[in-house]
Amino acid sequence: MTDALKRPPKKDPQKRTNSPTLPPYARSRKAIAFTLAAAEGRFALQVCAECEHVTYPAREVCPKCWSMELEWRDIPDGGKLISETTLRTSVNSYFRERMPWRIGTIQLDAGPTVLAHIHGDVGEFERVRMIARTDKSGQGVMLALPEKETPNMADDRQLRALTCNPKYRRALVTDGRTELGQRMVKALADAGATRIFVGIAEKWRPYEGSEALEAIPGVEIMPLDITDTISVNELAAEMGDKADILINTAEYVRPGSVMQRHGVTLARDEMETNYFGLMRLIQAFGPGMKARGADGDNSACAWVNLLSVYSLSNWPVYGTTSASQAAALSLSQCLRGEFAGSGVKVINVLFGPLEESWRQPLPPPKVTPQRLADTVIHALTQGIENVTLGPVAEDVVRRYKEDPFVLERELTQINQGM
Amino acid sequence: MVTAPASVPYERYSPEPAHWWLARVLSDLGKQSGLGADDVDGLCVSSFTLFPDTAAGLTQHFGLTPRWLDHVPTGGASGVITLRRAARAVQSGDASVVACISGDTNHVDSFRAMLTTFSRFSQDASYPYGSGGPNGSFSLMTSRYMDAYGVKREDFGKLCVAQRDNALKYPHAMMKKPLTLDEYMSARLIADPIVLYDCVMPCAGAEAYLVMREEDARAQNLPYAHILSTVERHNSYPDDPVQIRGGWALDKDEFWSMAGISPGDVDLLQTYDDYPVISAMQMEDLGFCEKGSVSEFIQSNTFTYDGTFPHNTSGGQLSVGQAGAAGGFLGLVEAIRQLTGGAEQNAVPDAQYAAVSGFGIINFDRGLCSGAAILGRT
């Protein structure tokens, strides 16, 4: 049974913050597809399109029939631990700091045997459930979990190294005025976050749900307007060293294509929040989080962006908003590059039409703010970096993966709502 | 025929590159045999740390103009496989005198550096899991092997202790302190169930020998040994979930019939011993005992140079040290010494036949290359 995680003590300001050490990051080009699947929380291996042989490690050719057609497919995640060891020395500093470390050989139901990290509750020769996740280096690795849920299972340190669990962590939610922001705060509190800083612009202006929000345990209302550089910097100066998780719930959404607008005023407002707002947050909070990626049980661990799925490909009905979201998506990719090697994950949730006033005319199916908040918590506790939410988003992402240029044609042909 | 065993004393760390160690052993080979660059027309090299050079670059460096050249990348199996290749070259007339040299350096950080870039499969699928290197892979093999065949830690301990006893009689061994079974049993865990004394110490060093025709060795007045049989095999039993047998099991019938002797005729065995589990596996898979009975076999024999089953008579890598690819030459060079009157304090009395086996390249989860040879005294 896993020991329950204890609340980390208050930090001694005299003490040096540990520099992040990293597990090995070098991978072959073929293995990057495994990392992508891990970032999406999928357990995928190469399967031969001609003979169905499942192969591992990543190869260029099927070792059974020499076909070059090896496809990455989701495969059954069951298996059995057939041999294990506890490493007590390592040549790598990241692991050396974390010894002892448990690894083992898993015979997968799908065929191959693999080497994996082993959750502490997996017993000798027991059946396991495999997950693939990105590690602190941002590369995909496998972990074998007990087949059934165990007490305090999420607190296992080898699992927690792969996740961004809010338990005993501190979070910043950038906009608490909306239903989405408020549901996010509640979900974080329920997931065990100890302090939740909630940004509210123009605090004197009343808003719906304020009393319930302030009553949530651990909530601290902070003045924050992400369209204002000074406001963002002031907040970062005050609590930036306590942002273990940052969830950017601020968004600016208006219907309309380019020709339906007059001038650039609205588009500028969209960019102020969706693009420059994100940029201000990154500049103010990014360096501090990056430096705290190895800061114990409440290290900085995740930056969450909530993006419309039309950030992938423009939907002219929300044409200029899509453009600002595309800019934000691009910036999030830059952030992922800047956080690489820090141990902080960039989690992007791509969602379909949200149940809120500015998207009111859109037909169902829609995503409720509660669903979106729950999805973010799931991504954090599971350590998943790329999330797609809702039937519309899933459909768009599937088509995007098949061919982004065909998707562009589909979204811009006659009768797409224009 | 095989002759002129040469071993350069090992060092824990060396600032010199692999080139220096290979040069040093070549120089020793020349002194010992009386042969020089004009006499050697074949060269075979095995080394992990020679980058950016290969055997080709060494010909110019060493002033050789060989008509036959090879670079054998099979690590712990390189001694036997080099012997096999060189003997075929001499047999077919492609070369007359082949210098087989192996050596590696060990800088302060070079073991870690070698592990990080050892192979694509290990980079993708084993190194990211704790970076235990061979300790991790072999602990998984050891634990599975112990479960499958009822082998006990005491059995491995007995092999390690006997090797240390042998090493005390071999001047070049790095480990010079005696080891007791109690010390072995209570040693610090490295990767369960592997303990400190199951692991080799990486170091710098070099080993070498010459392959030539019998009449050439006689003309040069060099003591030599015959090659009776060799086999090699790669990626054997790929579908075994964890490696508990090696390529020898596939090749053993051919191996013994080629040699024309049986396992009982062998006077000494040199196994590749980066961990004792692999020595035990070689004893079984080469037919010295039935598969699954190695525990009994170990309990009913003694393994020192003067024991009932002399094994790794110089102390093996476990006590001499592991000088990279030269670890794959150590047992072969020791066997040649034993059969040509070169062994001193640790000489096996009246040794007629020596078996040597090799095992190498933990590419992902198992060793891929295996080989074995029988040498006979003339």
Ligand SMILES: [Zn+2]
């Ligand atoms: Zn195939």
